Amino acid sequence: MLRFARNSPASARRTPRRLLAATVALLSLSFAGTALPHSVAAAVEPSGALPVTAASPQVPAGVTAGVAVFDRQTGTFTEQLAPAATFRSASVVKLLIALDFLWNRSPDTIPSADRTRLDVMLRSSQDAAASHYWSTYGGPAIVARMVTRLGLADTAPPPAGYEGYWGYTAMSARDTVKTYRHILESAPAPVRDFVMQRLRQSTRCASDSFDQHFGIAAAFDRPWAVKQGWSGRYAQGTCGPASAAAARGAGTAAAVPAGAGGAGGASVDLSRPALHTTGTVGAGDRSIVAVLTLHPDGTSYGKAYTDLGRLTRSLNVPGGTAPAGKWYGTWGQDVAVRTGPVVGDNLVTRLPAGVEVLVGCQRKGQLVSVPPYSNDWWAYLPQYGGYVTNIYLSHPDNQLPDVPLCTSQK
Structure with a gap:
């Protein structure tokens, strides 16, 4: 599910799905290789460990x-x-x-x-x-x-x-x-x-x-x-x-x-x-x-x-x-995991499309914008050793409600 900034206009919330295609180019600027989900109708409910x-x-x-x-x-x-x-x-x-x-x-x-x-x-x-x-x-x-x-x-x-x-x-x-x-x-x-x-x-x-x-x-x-x-x-x-x-x-x-099927x-x-x-x-x-x-x-x-x-x-x-943390579904293809909560030459890996991830903590970082959407919260994934923007976590809010703040500079 795409997430809207708290101040996003009501009209943005009603943006037809076909307009999402227009954001692909913008996505690629900050998250090379990522793609919008086939469906953004419903979030995957987080499942705690x-x-x-x-x-x-x-x-x-x-x-x-x-x-x-x-x-x-x-x-x-x-x-x-x-x-x-x-x-x-x-x-x-x-x-x-x-x-x-x-x-x-x-x-x-x-x-x-x-x-x-x-x-x-x-x-x-x-x-x-x-x-x-x-x-x-x-x-x-x-x-x-x-x-x-x-x-x-x-x-x-x-x-x-x-x-x-x-x-x-x-x-x-x-x-x-x-x-x-x-x-x-x-x-x-x-x-x-x-x-x-x-x-x-x-x-x-x-x-x-x-x-x-x-x-x-x-x-x-x-x-x-x-x-x-x-x-x-x-x-x-x-x-x-x-x-x-x-x-x-x-x-x-x-x-x-080729040719092998069934049992x-x-x-x-x-x-x-x-x-x-x-x-x-x-x-x-x-x-x-x-x-x-x-x-x-x-x-x-x-x-x-x-x-x-x-x-x-x-x-x-x-x-x-x-492990300590909360499990969240993700959407998007090849979503970047980065060493810090900023976009740059700091790529750790890319997430397989739609994989569920363990979120250990979250913190504010660089504002990521995919008009009409924006978010400056980032989630730390301890099992990957890096951060992913909360935009790609399947939750409607910018900040995850059940994940603590990061207390140290990871």
Whole structure:
């Protein structure tokens, strides 16, 4: 929803929507690459960080989910929703690829080239590294070996005809939990430490410029460790200061090849966009969390990010702490996040279109004008380390009513 300055004339409030097109050029002067929303009819209601002791998973409409949360302190599951349902794993299978390579090897003795590959594969989800191990060590045989070694019940190699697509490996939430339990409780200490250290150092921008700090990484304060997965033709899933035009089309790793539709003869859906968040939360890796999701065809990254985030925040995750702040929806494409509450050569990143963000505090800064709209309030986004003008937050007032003032110069 567009917001009006307090002194905006009543006539401005009745500005026909078709006149919004005239503001695009003005928008680009201060926020290069941004675009007006397709609809500005209603604001997305802010949703404060949900408590981590919610009664049951809250699955947004249209989302198919498999969920498992295991409390290692009590040895019990605190959440299970279709835990045996299989999903195409996307990059979550990189855990199995890494474990297979390290099965009879110590990270301390492997060649430096392999340490580098494993590092970027686990931290930044590099596809080229996964493809190297997949092609070198037997492809589907990697999955078959790990199924036997870990006693996985629902995991299976890619279906016939798609053997080269490691991301089409079938996995379930409960098998994902079992994989993490192996890493933490059964793997040799050097392997455990090597893998978990890299998952704790997950980069916001993946190797393909996809913003991978969704789900667990956004829903909980550190300590956490994550291995995320995404598959599908998401629009605007990119991150970093690079222009959206240069990065457009990113986030399609392991995307559906031409001619693949439906389940492709497999027990997993190969077509709907997938977004998975898996990892550990809390001191001592207390809780293992696996949330595997599919979204309707055509879902934008911002919508999938938001829906997965709301689902993850609704879970009972022992040891997890919700970050301070309030969640607000955004509108606009490639909205700039800046180091300070001013427009200039201070770009941190650009927000994926329509993504929900955590607002930590707000302060006055440079007046931003998009006639007939103007606002001098800026919101600080702690998870991005920068400011966004309140114009692009889905609330009708210039100043957010439930967000404190920033008390320090961030």
